[in-house]
Amino acid sequence: MMPRTFIVRDETIAARVHGFIDQNAGPQIKAGKPLRVVIAPHVEDRTDAQNRFMWVAVLTPISKQVNVLGKRFSPEAWNEMLKEEYLPEENSKGKKKWQILPNGQRRLQMSTTDLDVEEMTEYLHKIQAYAASDLGVDFDNKS
Known part of the structure; x- marks a missing residue:
């Protein structure tokens, strides 16, 4: 599974994050590869x-x-x-x-x-x- 990064700017993206976790958590856990989920404020890189x-x-x-x-x-x-x-x-x-x-x-x-x-x-x-x-x-x- 490729790592994914989401910038949650609205409810639609939040739903995608939820769907991604739902879709991938079970299979990854069964394969002995649990997911790591980090939720943190998004900070923009210098411009x-x-x-x-x-x-x-x-x-x-x-x-x-x-x-x-x-x-x-x-x-x-x-x-x-x-x-x-x-x-x-x-x-x-x-x-x-x-x-x-x-x-x-x-x-x-x-x-x-x-x-x-x-x-x-x-x-x-x-x-x-x-x-x-x-x-x-x-x-x-x-x-």
């Missing part, structure tokens, strides 16, 4: 618009306005640094920010694609606040 905003309205102004020891860095470089500093230690889906390697080092394994809408909003607020207060970025500057 493409949020991602575009991050690159165009946040990371690009940082890369254009900030010099570190006389050097400018690309939006991609700022993205990597800011993810390490400001992504949550664990997201709402249980993904951890860091992978611990056998030698004890840690490697960033989370990306903004792993965030939901609320987490991405919080992340964007944090990196904008840091850039404005600590780096002096003027996000209203259109140059």
